[in-house]
Amino acid sequence: MEMLMKYLISFLMLVLSITARAQPATSEVSLGQDQGGVKITEIARATNQWDGSPLPPYPSKNPEITILGYEIPPGVRLPMHKHPVINAGVVLQGKLMVLTKEGKQLILNPGDSIIELVNQWHYGVNQGSEPVKLIMFYVGELGVPLVIKE
Secondary structure, eight states: OOHHHHHHHHHHHTTOOOOSSSHHHHHHHOOOOOOOOOOEEOOOOSSBTTTBBOOOOOOOSSSEEEEEEEEEEETOOOEEEOOOEEEEEEEEOOOEEEEETTTTTEEOOOOOOEEOOOOOOOOEOOOOOOEEEEEEEEEEEEEOOEEEOO
């Protein structure tokens, strides 16, 4: 649970300030002041989605942030879908492959982050033998759905 809370806090900070490219958690963020022993690790920073295309602008009115936890059983394939809002997440457990309708793919392992595709058809598949557990953060607009299924 402590690890989950660390991911949630770090990732919430990320979602509020997305500004570079998706990457695994590798760099330590320095705040230039004594934080009483608190260590902050940057999980991801992005201006592009995982396929390299730029992120769309944030909504201009009525912003809404949603945080969802997912658990995908082994072998399960999610339906083809798209997100009309910016979203990002981190895999806590398992191996997830994300594929676009055009055949682009991304493989995610525990600790990997994803800056999801916006308004592009894709789906995920749990390729492992254990459930995939991930936390996703959606930055949308009040009344706009997070997911649209094909």
